[in-house]
Amino acid sequence: MQPSRVTSAADLVSPRMACSSIGANRGSPLLVFESAAVVLKARRGSGSRPYKLNARVWPATQTFFLNNHMAIERKGAPDSRRAGSRRDHEAFVDRLVRRQTWMDGLAEGTQGLIGGAYKALGRPGQALKNAMHGTTIPAAGDFALAIGIAAGLLAALTGSTDFHDTYGHERRLALTHGAVMSVVVVAEITSFAIRIAAPPTSHIAAVDLATGAWLLALAGAYVGGHLTFALGTAVNRNAFAEGPAHFVKVGSSDDFPEAKKVRTDAGGLPALIVRKDGVLHAIGAVCSHAGGPLEEGTLDGDVVTCPWHSSRFCIDDGHVTGGPATFSQPPLLVRERNGAVEVRLAHPLH
Ligand code: FES
Structure with missing residues (x-):
């Protein structure tokens, strides 16, 4: 259909052609108008600059041109029969809200x-x-990408450290996760470099690359989640432990000689009991990192070192003093009465 010239705003904004938005070429502001008066204002404001204006005209998108003579050309014309049909199928929410003039x-x-x-x-x-x-953050995407890269590099550092203490199937999964996420970080860095250094025409390629990296990150995150939720990597091994809320007998005083690490059952909770300088100390015996047996570890002062990955825990209150463990051991209170040794949890575990 041949373009037709619109000589007045009334031609442009008719009941069947209610413009909802209008935008100019790159660098020009987006104008939103709904009335003929605003259209006229837009025409005056644009002066004689040859902007191409794109307007969405109900029911179909049309293109308008504002030329040097401030004329507006309309390409095509709305099909009134089709327009009526679309109107009949206007979304319920639009029909409902359109009537609520009190909202204005x-x-x-x-x-x-x-x-x-x-x-x-x-x-x-x-x-x-x-x-x-967003006026003063023209490159918000670049900024967000830079934040993502920084976070990715930090995650690579912490993740590779955790990977160092994995074994068997868990290690293979961790390696898969790390490899995928490394590709993601490299792709993000490449995308950022393109945005910064390459010509603007390459920007879309940089965006595509970052989008692909994001999709790949979803796959990597799935593997990482599987590591935690299915294999329990980095999960506190005492997370589901139960222990005695009241004192229970775990043996006699003679069962706990000085400096000997004794593992015993304390109401269902494996407990490590150590007598040091004549005083009994008790903490959970299962290492919170990966379940190592603390009674087989070494004792140095009031710190016991796990025999598996060398996490360190204070036997006074179970707090972790050295990784890779990140969770403390369950602390237990100990008392000796009439030659019997009794323990209970220092506080509830859940
Ligand atoms: S099991 Fe890993 S440090 Fe104890």
Whole structure:
């Protein structure tokens, strides 16, 4: 259909052609208008600059041109029969909300409050408003990508450290997770480099690369989640332990000679009991890192070292003093009465 010239705003904004938005070429502001008056204002404001304006015209998107003579050309014309059909199928939410004219007052009041708040803040408020609009963060995507890269590098550091203490199938899964996420980080860094150094025409390739990296990260995250949720990597091995809330007998005083590490059952909780300088100490015997037997570890002062990966725990209260464990041991209170040794949890575990 041949373009037809629109000589007045009324031609452009008719009941069947209610424009909802209009945008100009790159670098120009997006204009939103719903009335002929605003269209006229837009025409005056644009002067004689040859902007190409794209407008969504109900029911179909049409293209308009504002040429040097401030004329608007309309490509095509809406099909009134089809337009009526679309109108019949207007979304329920649109039909419902369109009738709620009372909302305009509420909306205007809210807008006034928001605008007033920014205004009350003065120049800082204007700067904040610009930031919230995104005006002063033109490369928000680049900024977000840089944050993601920094987080990815930190995760690689912590993840590789955790990987160092994995074995067997768990180690293979951890390696898979690490390899996938490493590719993700490399792709993100490459995308960022393209955005910074390559010509603007390469920007879309950089975005595609980052998008692909994000999708790949989903796969890597799945493997990482499987490591934790299915294999229990990095899960506290005492997370589901039960222990005595009240004192229970675990033996006689003679069963716990000085400096000997004794493993015993304390109401269902494996407990490590050590007498040091004549005083009994008790903590959970199962290492929180990967379940190592602490009674087979070494004792140095009031610190016991796990025989498997060398995590260190204080026998006074079970707190972790050295990794790779990140969770403390369950602490137990000990008492000797009439030659019997009794223990109970120092606090509930759950
Ligand atoms: S099981 Fe790994 S440090 Fe104890």
